Amino acid sequence: MAIYKALTIAGSDSGGGAGIQADLKTFQEIGVYGMSVITAVTAQNTLGVQGVYPMSAEAVERQLASIGEDLRPDALKTGMLFSGEIIRIVAAAIKKYTWEQIVVDPVMIAKGGASLLQQEAIDAMIHSLLPLADVVTPNIPEAEALSGMLITDRESRQKAALRIHAYGCKHVMIKGGHEANTEQATDLLYDGASFTEFTSKRLVTQHTHGTGCTFAAALTSGLAQGLTTKTSLQLAKNFIQAAISEPLHIGSGHGPTNHWAYQQGVRAAESKDTTTRGVR
């Protein structure tokens, strides 16, 4: 059996719903071997972010080298990178070790409003990391920051995707979780030639902590397994829809999504087609 390996380069969420923890849970559920490089430790729970503690440049470089010298990832994702310095270190490692299938989730601000990326780092993200990305997955506020324009409707979202694509990434997926007053959650893909929309029913719940991390980790898992970009994006959409639709109801604030739900659904569908009976 082939073992596919995926790497997450991201921050730790002590509450377990986002960041490294969400990524590793998602990799495991989809069946890829998960590895991690930790860029920052956050003290976080369902009520918000209580502290941010970035790792030193040396610690990030050393973790990247440990992976690079021994364990080649089939795909990788970046999440919270915190500073321009860490972004440049990550970009240099991607080039040095010729890593491929790069997903950049340009994490900037947690849903509660805490800043997870320094302002000066946006430039480094645009010029050092986006040109290396196979897929970049901003939410609407992140797409606005990267493109320097407001997104108010489908047309402006398409225009922002074109601007972000011009930084040199292969695919831009602008996620629609933050869109207001819609019955559907629509994510827009631009692949350099045409637009594709991935749509699902918008679920009414406050338990959406970590949706972006989980989505990007599922996408990375698909790419690591050799699926096409579009198939991996559909897998990610199905995974996050299941994860949001079966909330765990833990914590007293914005709870995490349910990383078990997708596989439970797959198993339930399989068991419908299976009959088990005793045979003498």
Ligand SMILES: Nc1ncnc2c1ncn2[C@@H]1O[C@H](COP(=O)(O)OP(=O)(O)O)[C@@H](O)[C@H]1O
């Ligand atoms: N309430 C919701 N119902 C269904 N899908 C959602 C909902 N909120 C977010 N999503 C989906 O979750 C994924 C992550 O989107 P988003 O929440 O915009 O990212 P982020 O966590 O980075 O802000 C996208 O596929 C989006 O469509």
Ligand SMILES: Cc1ncc(COP(=O)(O)OP(=O)(O)O)c(N)n1
């Ligand atoms: C450590 C860490 N990384 C990323 C995030 C942001 O996660 P995201 O999936 O965008 O979910 P929300 O925080 O916006 O709910 C984070 N919070 N912590």
